[in-house]
Amino acid sequence: MVKLLNFKKFIGAMWAILGRFSIFLGLLLFLITACKKDAKLPDEISKIAIDVQVDRFDTKFASVDSAGLKNLIAEYPYLFPTDYPDDFWVAKIKDTIQLELNTEVAKAFPDLDTLELELENLFKHIKYYYPKFTAPEVVTITSDVSYKMPVILTDSLLLIGLDNYLGSEHPFYNGIQRFYTQNFRKEQIDVNVADAFVLKLIKHKGNHRFLDEMIYHGKRLYMIQELLTLKPKHEIIGYTQDQYNWAEANEVDIWKYFVENQLLFDTDSKLLSRFINPAPFSKFYLDFDNDSPPRLGRYIGWQIVKRYMERNTIPLQMLPEKNTDEIFEKANYKPRN
Template identity: 25%
Template sequence: MKQLTIYQLILIKCAVILLILGLPACEGTKCTEENRYEKVSVDLKVERLEDQLSDLKDVDDVLRLFQQNRVMADYFLDANQYPNDTILAKRLFRLLQQPSIDTLMMDTKSYYSDFDQNVKELTSAYQFIKSNYPNQEVPKIQTIITGFYNDMYISDSLIVIGLDYFSGENGRYFPNDIPRYIVKRYMKESLAPIVLSFVSNEFNLADQTHGTLLADMVNLGKSYYFVEQALPCKADSLIIGYSSKEMEAVLKNQEVIWANLIENELLYETSHYLKNKIIGERPNIAEISENCPGRVGGWIGWQIVRRYMDQNPDVSFTDLMAERDAHKMFQQSGYKPRNIND
């Protein structure tokens, strides 16, 4: 057996702690995977539209903003659902005059005053995507603050991000349509993973034939794996949106969670109601345990996909994304969860 140096042992110990707690890299270590594709040419253009909103003087200025950003106006602000732009422009201008919007703008701009790390992560992610899909277009990124009107719009050519939705609990106002347990994980460290989880849908050919919980779990697992490969330095907790406590709970109780799914014959369940209990948004899954976080089915699916790739080294990343047979992947993964204890 190959002997490990003291430094290697320290790194391994650090990695285990990170995996359990979902924390940033240990001091003195550096993610060596971050610049794997730095030679891949990517020109990621970013436009901060919230700065332009602060300079709008009248409705005509708003109309010009719409014309200069037609896709954003039509699909992020839903201008194409109005008889004409003027109606929406008047509403937006009135909104921008509200004192609460000034506060929201100030809080969000302060929180995102340094957007460089987000740009760096998204640029690195698109370098990875381009290395696997050379013909893939690199979209333009626009950020905006609209008083929680919309959170995100994604297409091949444009991604619009409502930064006010992604400030977590760092401001004085929160969106009314999102539960607080979700709001708290929508922060700037999670912005790139959230964006890329939606981007992955373009490449992730999902298993839509079986309709089972297992298929849904693996489909979600492929999405998390996509983000993991695009952002190799990002902690698992930030990719899936778990707190360190929730991350620790699933790692320590993998066998219990898996046994619950098997004993209750849920893997091949097709009821949307029952499936949603395991993969849907919930503060916890009380049917398993009060300490079991919601969406745990997606996390299990992620572990199945990881195991499948470990067991099948000849399967490329693009092969994985194109694979539709979730049940075959599960069978070939040989997934057998083991608890990680203190």
């Protein structure tokens, strides 16, 4: 009986220790998580004065009637192509599909406070690297789900089609391939805007080698990441967290496959559909293909460019002009487990 009581005391003491340890561990995890959530911009960027006020044309168009339409056209002439007569726009404001778009956009975006903050952070980064940059006027619209061009950026104007960001499962997107709709989320708006800016700087020179395509997209992704320093990496490339984890865990084997199959300098256009272009998954022609994320050529290109920038003192502004061979040679990219 004494031994049994001692054993019970021992068990009780152990549970007490474990309980205190679990509290400590929970507190540690909380602090780590809090640090991640409280990630901040560097002082030299955060101090840059940028104030974004989004002009919600989408709500104005949703509430206008035929009597007020002329004033709206006069205020936003660039949104009303003259190819279409006024009768077309009168009919559109009453159109059933347009009314549904208005309702769903208003539901998904009751305010744009978060978007304004994200765009401010993006524009501050751009201003830091490109001092002559002037933040454009930001106008939100509905675009009849023009998902292949969800944002339009000029020197003075940024148009954002909010109906392209209603959530990946939204019924409006039925019939569109899942690998597209996966990113029809509000978290991708600033990524798309950053990419639109980067595309003005990086020329797609039309080289036909697989490595050229990898580096081209790698430069895009690297620059987007540098302009959106608070953004999770999986959002930068448009992956789910699981897809990003898969790419990261298999990086060595992906690279090994590319090298051993002599794909880097191959000019076969099929490599684009296999590893570069939007698709359900990457195509190694192996059993695990269905489990792989798409666009792994872009992912590897991103890692090569990152290694190049880490090993060489190159200002971000100079990266767009660097050619494939220089980046590849000086990166000395050799992923390790």
